[in-house]
Amino acid sequence: MTEGKIEKVSIVVSKGSLEGIYPALIMANGARAEGIDANLFFTFFGLDAIHKARHEHIKLATVGNPGLHLATWAGGLPGVPSVMTHYMATKMEKLDIPPIPEFIEMISDTGAGLYACQASVDLFGLSKEDFIEQVDGIITVGEFYEIAAGGQIIYT
Amino acid sequence: MTEGKIEKVSIVVSKGSLEGIYPALIMANGARAEGIDANLFFTFFGLDAIHKARHEHIKLATVGNPGLHLATWAGGLPGVPSVMTHYMATKMEKLDIPPIPEFIEMISDTGAGLYACQASVDLFGLSKEDFIEQVDGIITVGEFYEIAAGGQIIYT
Amino acid sequence: MTEGKIEKVSIVVSKGSLEGIYPALIMANGARAEGIDANLFFTFFGLDAIHKARHEHIKLATVGNPGLHLATWAGGLPGVPSVMTHYMATKMEKLDIPPIPEFIEMISDTGAGLYACQASVDLFGLSKEDFIEQVDGIITVGEFYEIAAGGQIIYT
Numbered sequence: 001m002t003e004g005k006i007e008k009v010s011i012v013v014s015k016g017s018l019e020g021i022y023p024a025l026i027m028a029n030g031a032r033a034e035g036i037d038a039n040l041f042f043t044f045f046g047l048d049a050i051h052k053a054r055h056e057h058i059k060l061a062t063v064g065n066p067g068l069h070l071a072t073w074a075g076g077l078p079g080v081p082s083v084m085t086h087y088m089a090t091k092m093e094k095l096d097i098p099p100i101p102e103f104i105e106m107i108s109d110t111g112a113g114l115y116a117c118q119a120s121v122d123l124f125g126l127s128k129e130d131f132i133e134q135v136d137g138i139i140t141v142g143e144f145y146e147i148a149a150g151g152q153i154i155y156t
Numbered sequence: 157m158t159e160g161k162i163e164k165v166s167i168v169v170s171k172g173s174l175e176g177i178y179p180a181l182i183m184a185n186g187a188r189a190e191g192i193d194a195n196l197f198f199t200f201f202g203l204d205a206i207h208k209a210r211h212e213h214i215k216l217a218t219v220g221n222p223g224l225h226l227a228t229w230a231g232g233l234p235g236v237p238s239v240m241t242h243y244m245a246t247k248m249e250k251l252d253i254p255p256i257p258e259f260i261e262m263i264s265d266t267g268a269g270l271y272a273c274q275a276s277v278d279l280f281g282l283s284k285e286d287f288i289e290q291v292d293g294i295i296t297v298g299e300f301y302e303i304a305a306g307g308q309i310i311y312t
Numbered sequence: 313m314t315e316g317k318i319e320k321v322s323i324v325v326s327k328g329s330l331e332g333i334y335p336a337l338i339m340a341n342g343a344r345a346e347g348i349d350a351n352l353f354f355t356f357f358g359l360d361a362i363h364k365a366r367h368e369h370i371k372l373a374t375v376g377n378p379g380l381h382l383a384t385w386a387g388g389l390p391g392v393p394s395v396m397t398h399y400m401a402t403k404m405e406k407l408d409i410p411p412i413p414e415f416i417e418m419i420s421d422t423g424a425g426l427y428a429c430q431a432s433v434d435l436f437g438l439s440k441e442d443f444i445e446q447v448d449g450i451i452t453v454g455e456f457y458e459i460a461a462g463g464q465i466i467y468t
Contacts, residue, residue: 016379030297064220064376067172067201141342186453220376223328223357
């Protein structure tokens with residue numbers, strides 16, 4: 001990192017909810033738009049974002065999220081998470097923010113690195129075949145630190 | 157960033173719950189107390205912390221938060237989030253930790269920068285008028301990286 | 313921080329759930345394995361991880377966590393958090409990832425620093441005696457920044 005400019009960001013995606021994943025993608029995309037190197041490191045439930053069978057079904061957390069201004073009991077009613085997720089997706093579409101699968105593909109196309117966390121992959125019994133083809137590798141925490149050196153680590 | 161000392165922290169506030177916002181404010185305030193530059197960047201549900209109509213009504217997440225040691229079903233009962241939030245607020249008052257609106261004003265008065273995330277502002281259909289007057293601007297992710305350069309990014 | 317390598321990570325543990333604490337521990341342990349200095353700073357509900365009476369009872373958040381692919385109403389049924397937590401613990405054991413208390417002891421033995429956040433300790437009315445003996449001290453945010461200088465801050 002030089003004094004005047006951030007040269008690289010390495011963003012850890014640890015959550016599997018819509019509102020957990022989008023900020024990470026927006027920060028990675030925003031970095032690439034400024035010519036800043038960007039890496040995304042998917043760990044724990046964040047792995048869903050690059051999981052072939054799951055990445056189209058990411059939902060908003062409608063309970064445990066007072067920011068939604070939904071009564072807690074209402075957020076847990078059957079169907080509510082899907083309705084709220086659909087509502088958010090519609091608003092994003094209007095702003096030209098793509099759905100998660102397309103957004104990740106787009107970010108990969110800008111040259112950003114996409115990595116899955118080895119320990120989490122083992123924990124959930126997954127393998128390379130479960131992930132979208134844009135994933136550059138399954139790496140250890142040690143390898144992540146090597147890749148992240150000289151930049152900012154942003155854990156989301 | 158010089159070797160010996162952190163010179164700047166840029167703290168992203170992404171959550172809209174009491175326990176999501178306070179740590180960010182405490183870290184910003186603690187930085188200013190040590191003469192460290194501090195910026196707060198409010199994004200996604202974190203925007204509630206600077207929203208005129210909402211910043212006095214921030215609640216604790218009483219479900220999805222095993223740290224509270226409440227049974228999950230109990231955390232969702234009507235009224236429980238308000239009761240727990242009140243309990244926490246009373247404890248904070250005893251420790252001279254101000255409520256969120258006053259705390260943010262105080263941090264702004266120390267010279268910290270307060271910024272709202274452009275993409276999130278668009279997503280929720282908000283504008284500058286919705287925010288408290290201490291907000292220094294609505295900025296893009298790219299502008300955030302410029303402001304954060306030479307310091308630590310802390311995503312909360 | 314030199315250009316080529318990360319020399320230190322200071323990891324803030326702010327959550328009291330299994331999936332909130334483990335990634336922090338895995339990142340601290342991974343750092344030490346590479347000869348990188350590591351500090352853990354426990355704040356807010358993260359204090360449970362070093363709390364003598366609580367650190368053996370950390371649970372998975374089964375609501376507000378769409379990554380689990382449980383219906384929200386199901387995640388809140390009595391008993392479900394315990395069952396899911398047990399399931400996760402069994403999978404971790406198979407991967408030789410120790411339970412939280414043993415894992416923290418192990419990380420402390422590698423020479424990592426363990427610190428509790430003063431403001432949070434006061435907020436919850438705790439004292440040094442409530443924590444496991446591996447805790448090196450209760451420190452202020454300002455002291456945290458001093459310890460973290462020259463490295464990466466990772467807020468989890």
